[in-house]
Amino acid sequence: MADAADIAEAAPPAPFREAHLLPVDLDVERRADGVILITSRVPLRPYDANIPAAFARRAAASGDKPALARRGADGEWAFTSFAQLKQDMDAATQWLMDEAPAGPVLILAGNTPAFAVMSFAAQAAGRAACPVSTTYAALGGDYGRLAHVIAKVKPAVVFAEDTAMAAGALEALDLGGARIITTDPSRLSKPAVAYADLLATVPTPAVATSIAGLKAQDRAALMLTSGSTGLPKVVPITFDNLAANSAQCQQTIGEAAGWHEVMLDWLPWHHAAGAFVLRTTLLEGGTLYIDDGKPAPGLFETSIRNLREISVSYFNNVPLGYAMLVEALEKDPVLRATFFKKMRLMLYGGAGLSQTVHDRLQACAVAETGHRIMMTSGYGMTETVSAFMVIHFETDKVGIGLPAPGTTLKLAPVGERYEVRARGPNVTEGYLDEPEKTADAFDEEGFYRTGDLAVFHDPADPTQGLAFAGRAAEEFKLSSGTWVYGGSLRDGLLKALSPLVMDLVLCDDGRPYLGVMLWPVVGADPAEVARRLAAFNLDQRGGAARVKRALLLAEPPSANAHEISDKGTINRRAVIDRRADQVERLFAETHDAGVLALG
Structure with missing residues (x-):
């Protein structure tokens, strides 16, 4: 039976x-x-490649329907209607056409209604929108990535919604004459325009004329690659x-x-x-x-x-x-x-x-x-x-x-x-x-x-x-000359270690054997992780797919060090470079007690 x-x-x-x-x-x-x-x-x-025109039609049809919702300081949802969003976009578009020189609009903001306003307004005014991670401004130091983007893009306007977050970068970097728009200009020594002043601008028929004149092959955006292997590249994106x-x-x-x-x-x-x-x-x-x-x-x-x-x-x-x-x-x-x-x-x-x-x-x-x-x-x-x-x-x-x-x-x-x-x-x-x-x-x-x-x-x-x-780019050779096929191997390890491990990084180029650094879930038993790894190794045919050493990491991946992207993906190279001391523990001739040795 x-x-x-x-x-x-x-x-x-x-x-x-x-x-x-x-x-x-x-x-x-x-x-x-x-x-x-x-x-x-x-x-x-x-x-229809004319996205600002398409949104104008949508806003007219949707009116007071909520377009965006975000929790306020009180924890309750605050809503921005289609009509309000369109009104703010038109005001910002008019300001850009009246007050700003020609050129891209660099946007340093989180996911907020103001980001949406400035992105669509830039496009409506015939300026490419260049959105940039706020981490580029919040990290401190020499603001190298942000400086690189500014030098590449040459923005006519820099919109930094959170003045306190962006103040250090705005003060330190050469913006090349770009107009600064921010929530609180009084916090800066450089001249800046209050975002509220943009929203108070009265739109004229010139806004609709500008939108109607947009062409499919015009640049709508300048988007940045992740920069996981170096400085980000700038990708021009057309309306089409x-x-x-x-x-x-x-x-x-x-x-x-x-x-x-x-x-x-x-x-x-x-x-x-x-x-x-x-x-x-x-x-x-x-x-x-x-x-x-x-x-x-x-x-x-x-x-x-x-x-x-x-x-x-x-x-x-x-x-x-x-x-x-x-x-x-x-x-x-x-x-x-x-x-x-x-x-x-x-x-x-x-x-x-x-x-x-x-x-x-x-x-x-x-x-x-x-x-x-x-x-x-x-x-x-x-x-x-x-x-x-x-x-x-x-x-x-x-x-x-x-x-x-x-x-x-x-x-x-x-x-x-x-x-x-x-x-x-x-x-x-x-x-x-x-x-x-x-x-x-x-x-x-x-x-x-x-x-x-x-x-x-x-x-x-x-x-x-x-x-x-x-x-x-994530495949590498051991010192024996054999290839480690990172994608399939990583997936297999995650499957074998689920639900004990959240993510992992394979180590490393030119080493005599394969090591792995793991982020365990809270309460995961290291002995069980070692048992699972040993069982995984038994099913692997070549040495380049067998894990000989493993290390459970206590510190989560750091966004500030670019170990994890804003969208939650792991940058293997950044993890290995930043945690060089941990990598050395994996490959030390005599390993310490915190390293799982699998023979």
């Missing part, structure tokens, strides 16, 4: 909750040299790039996401994914609740509080955020009920999601609703505006999906894997004033080289999509 475990294993999986995704219809071209080209046969839907990408993503998952409904999101608006959420929610007439939390110690509790209160049909996060979320969902029935009440679609981006975290999330969903919830990827980067590959088919496998309409995916063989390349209306033409880096970033057919590697879930059936197989 079969036992309960056998019966459970034989039972069919719970059905997916209906998500109404784009049908899969592919054109696959296989070349003699092994290159594969994949496009969707579904044509990209028409779109932005609008095409919004159309691609809405066409692929738009009905499931429900952009016209309620959104709750923490992703920073100075990054591609966060900027997409802001832009698309506003253009589609939804209400965006700004989550001031993030997947980091001391901040994630804010996100959990918000998720207990607000039910959404679409949720967007990075893998680290999901790893932290599933811990909370498994322990908190109130959170679980609110989170899954309306949920139709969960999206992960920024890095590969662990299959174990995926499976635990689905177990929570089935326990709460009786259904699995569609989990999709948002695979893209700054150079592609945002996601250009999406999982838009029912699957329980993590991956990066298939190309959205309008994008041609090129897979260039690298051994048994493929380098991912892309071409389409959403792809930038290159980097600002860096012709050599631009040339290196594109192949002879004009495809952008992502530097990421992928494999088919089923080589005989491309409709099942692709799986992330590592970043070329």
Whole structure:
């Protein structure tokens, strides 16, 4: 007689909750040299590239409906209506045209209504918006990254909403004559304009004239790459790039996401994914609740509080955020009920999601609703505006999906894997004033080289999509000359160590064996971590995939040291460089008691 475990294993999986995704219809071209080209046969839907004009129409139709919501000092939600947002944008646009020289508008602000106002106003006035992480101004020192961006962008205006946070940088750096706009100019010795004065400006018909004159190929934004391997590059983005990408993503998952409904999101608006959420929610007439939390110690509790209160049909996060979320969902029935009440679609981006975290999330969903919830990827980067590959088919496998309409995916063989390349209306033409880096970033057919590697879930059936197989820049050799394939190895280790470990970093180039630094969950037993690692090693064929030393880190990854990005992804190189003393402990001839030695 079969036992309960056998019966459970034989039972069919719970059905997916209906998500109404784009049908899969592919054109696959296989070349003699092994290159594969994949496009969707579904044509990209028409779109209006004039984003400020599109928002003007949306604001007129939505009126007093809340566009943005953010908790005030009292902890209660404060709302900004579409009508108010449009009024403030028009006032700021008029000021920019009247008072500021031509040139980009650099925005140093968090996710606030003022950020949205200045971003749209800059575009409406024909100025590219250049959003920059506030950490660049808050770190102190020589403000090297911010100085680099200012020198590259040459802004005509610097908007720094939080005067106290930005004062040191504004005073120390040469802004090249840029006008400063801030909340409290009295805190600066340099001349500055109060943000309130911009909002008091009376708009004239010149605002509508400026918007009407915008062209699809005009620069709408100057976005920064993460700078994980050096100083950030500046990526010019046109209105056509932005609008095409919004159309691609809405066409692929738009009905499931429900952009016209309620959104709750923490992703920073100075990054591609966060900027997409802001832009698309506003253009589609939804209400965006700004989550001031993030997947980091001391901040994630804010996100959990918000998720207990607000039910959404679409949720967007990075893998680290999901790893932290599933811990909370498994322990908190109130959170679980609110989170899954309306949920139709969960999206992960920024890095590969662990299959174990995926499976635990689905177990929570089935326990709460009786259904699995569609989990999709948002695979893209700054150079592609945002996601250009999406999982838009029912699957329980993590991956990066298939190309959205309008994008041609090129897979260039690298051994048994493929380098991912892309071409389409959403792809930038290159980097600002860096012709050599631009040339290196594109192949002879004009495809952008992502530097990421992928494999088919089923080589005989491309409709099942692709799986992330590592970043070329994160693969390294041991002193023996053997390669460590960081992407797949990291995913395997996270699966083996779940739920004991939140994240990890593989160490290191040129070493005699593989070491790993781990961030454990609170209360994780080091002995159990060592046991899991030993079991993992037994299943590995080569020495380059077997962990010989491990170290559990007490200090969380530091955003100030760029160990973790604003969107919650780990910068492996920064972690290794900053924690050189810990790395040396891993590889010391005689290890100390805090290092787990696995033979």
